[in-house]
Amino acid sequence: MGTWCVCASVASVFSACCGNDKASTVAPGATSGRRRSVLLLVLSVAVAFGFQYGVAPELYNSTVAPSYLVDAWSSGCEDYATDELRERCAGHAGAYRAAGTATVFFLAAAIAAACKPTANRDAWPAKYFLFLVACAATIFIPNDPLFSKIYLYIAMIGAIIFVLFQQLILIDVAYNWNESWVAKANALEEEKPGTGRKWLGALLACCLFLLIGSIVAWVIMYVYFTGCPDNEAFITITVVMSVLVTVAQLSGEEASLLTTCIVIAYATFLCFTAVSKNPDGECNPKLGEDNVLGIVLGIGFTFLSLAWTGWSFTAESRVQGRGSRGPVSLHESHPDASEENRVTGVVMNSSNYQSTQDDTEDVDHDLPADAEEENVNSKSFGNSWKLNVILALVCCFYAMALTNWGSIDSGADSANPDTGKASMWMIIAGEWVVLTLYLWTLVAPRLFPDRDFS
Numbered sequence: 001m002g003t004w005c006v007c008a009s010v011a012s013v014f015s016a017c018c019g020n021d022k023a024s025t026v027a028p029g030a031t032s033g034r035r036r037s038v039l040l041l042v043l044s045v046a047v048a049f050g051f052q053y054g055v056a057p058e059l060y061n062s063t064v065a066p067s068y069l070v071d072a073w074s075s076g077c078e079d080y081a082t083d084e085l086r087e088r089c090a091g092h093a094g095a096y097r098a099a100g101t102a103t104v105f106f107l108a109a110a111i112a113a114a115c116k117p118t119a120n121r122d123a124w125p126a127k128y129f130l131f132l133v134a135c136a137a138t139i140f141i142p143n144d145p146l147f148s149k150i151y152l153y154i155a156m157i158g159a160i161i162f163v164l165f166q167q168l169i170l171i172d173v174a175y176n177w178n179e180s181w182v183a184k185a186n187a188l189e190e191e192k193p194g195t196g197r198k199w200l201g202a203l204l205a206c207c208l209f210l211l212i213g214s215i216v217a218w219v220i221m222y223v224y225f226t227g228c229p230d231n232e233a234f235i236t237i238t239v240v241m242s243v244l245v246t247v248a249q250l251s252g253e254e255a256s257l258l259t260t261c262i263v264i265a266y267a268t269f270l271c272f273t274a275v276s277k278n279p280d281g282e283c284n285p286k287l288g289e290d291n292v293l294g295i296v297l298g299i300g301f302t303f304l305s306l307a308w309t310g311w312s313f314t315a316e317s318r319v320q321g322r323g324s325r326g327p328v329s330l331h332e333s334h335p336d337a338s339e340e341n342r343v344t345g346v347v348m349n350s351s352n353y354q355s356t357q358d359d360t361e362d363v364d365h366d367l368p369a370d371a372e373e374e375n376v377n378s379k380s381f382g383n384s385w386k387l388n389v390i391l392a393l394v395c396c397f398y399a400m401a402l403t404n405w406g407s408i409d410s411g412a413d414s415a416n417p418d419t420g421k422a423s424m425w426m427i428i429a430g431e432w433v434v435l436t437l438y439l440w441t442l443v444a445p446r447l448f449p450d451r452d453f454s
Contacts, residue, residue, distance in 0.1 A: 033120035034387060037106070038306045040131060041391050044102035045302070045398055047135050051094030052402060055139070060087045069139065076144030085408055092403040093143035099399035100151040101134045103158070103392045110388035120384040151399075152406050156426055158396025159405075162305075163270065163430040165393065167437065169305055170266055174259040178203065203258055210261035214242065214268040225275040227283035234428050238271040241435040248442040255442060263438050269297060270431035277405055277427065279420035298401025305394055 059065050059073045077089035105127075112119040141147070181203050185196030221235045242264045249260040273294055278284040400406065405423035444451075 033122075033124070033384065036124050036127075037109070037120065037387060037391055040105070040128060041102060041306060041394060042303075043128070044098050044131070044135075044395065045299070047132075048095040048098035048398070048402055051098050052091040056091040056094040057087060060090050072140060072142040075142035076148035080408065088408050089148070090143070092406065092408065093147045095399055095402045096143075096147040096151045096155070097138040097141075098135055099155065099395045099402075100147060101131065101138055103151075103155075103395040105131055105134070106388040106392035106395065110385040110392070113385035113388060117384065120388065153422075155396040155399040156406065156423060158393045159400040160426045160430045162390075162393035162397040163427070164433055164437075165390065166301060166305060166397075167263065167266065167434045170262050171259055171438075173304070174256070174262045178256045178258045207257050207261045210265045214261075214264050217268045217272060221272060221275060224285050225278075225283055228278065228280050230280075230424070231275045231278055231283045234271055234274055238267055238431065238435075241432070241439070242267060245435060245439050245442065248439060252442060252446060254445060260438075263434070267431050267435050270427055270434070273405075274424050274428040274431065277407055277420050277424040279407075279424075294404065295401060299398065302394060302398045302401060305397075 056073060059069055062070065073090045073093065074086065076093070077086040080086045080089055109120060109127075138147075181199045185199035188196035188199070218235060218239055221231075225231045225235070245263065246260055249255050249257065276284060276286045276294065400423070405420075405427070407420040407423065
């Protein structure tokens with residue numbers, strides 16, 4: 001009887017924290033599983049940190065731990081020359097355990113949601129429990145080949161795909177940011193002409209900060225990361241393409257300056273990440289050092305993506321493929337405002353903007369309220385598998401962010417140069433695709449004016 005009471009209490013606590021936020025007789029909303037999925041991924045990041053910096057060092061240096069566990073966590077690390085490198089290898093495999101478990105979990109959830117659209121909202125206490133049990137089970141699985149080889153390269157590919165998707169997130173954040181501040185500027189202009197320009201000044205200051213920061217980063221990379229053809233080519237191509245997208249944006253009516261500056265800053269971050277992965281010590285002064293800045297920025301991008309995925313109003317339409325964002329239309333936001341008092345200096349292509357109301361444009365408003373809600377929920381549930389695929393890609397990305405993209409080095413030498421070179425080329429290729437895609441969105445409407453690119 002006592003055991004039953006304990007189990008019932010634990011289940012009640014789990015339900016309160018992770019389960020449905022409504023009575024069991026009321027179906028949860030279409031997005032009720034979205035935030036719980038994001039919170040589970042945050043939990044996996046915490047487990048990865050614990051495995052990498054807690055469990056791995058303790059097991060590797062332990063004299064009392066079972067020999068099987070020590071061998072499992074040392075598997076695949078025997079060929080490294082020093083204890084420091086072997087311990088770092090074990091730590092990386094610890095992060096792969098948690099990230100790999102989360103990746104499999106979200107891929108399985110995607111399959112379940114594709115087969116049963118409402119699967120993403122059900123049984124969350126059981127899902128959290130099974131995830132933690134699976135993480136604990138990976139402790140007994142040897143590193144090699146599942147984690148240190150197979151998942152490493154799967155995570156690299158998934159992380160690069162996420163790098164491309166991250167561009168959409170950043171552009172969406174930039175448009176929301178631009179929209180909010182310009183709308184505030186217009187609101188002040190309606191009250192008193194000239195008072196709204198402080199918000200435009202703040203926008204321009206943010207643009208200058210991002211642009212100047214990118215230029216400073218280019219100079220630093222030219223000073224410290226040159227000396228070999230690869231790095232010099234990477235930096236130069238980044239600078240040239242950044243200038244091209246800036247000129248294309250300023251010479252047309254597509255996008256906004258803030259969006260362009262954010263994309264350039266993101267591309268610069270990717271370029272720095274790529275050159276810092278070069279296994280050639282002659283042009284990589286960061287080789288052998290703990291890339292704290294890269295880890296912090298990588299985790300920062302991860303949590304930005306998670307916040308967007310779980311709480312952004314525009315994320316749902318993105319995931320479901322129900323339209324895209326564009327520059328804000330101030331004329332739609334304030335139809336009664338006088339034209340002479342309206343601030344429009346940093347907004348371009350306003351005629352193509354789709355407001356957040358577009359997210360519901362595919363709903364038949366002639367339907368009764370209950371039928372309309374069911375129609376929206378059906379479409380939302382039917383696309384919840386896409387959310388889980390995105391979160392699986394996020395798992396791959398944070399695994400790479402925590403482990404320096406799989407590089408294991410010490411001093412001025414790389415212990416696994418093949419992995420470093422592979423990650424370097426994958427990252428720089430992702431950066432080039434990001435800039436090329438953004439440049440295309442700027443020039444395509446001019447090259448093909450008869451086509452709809454909204």
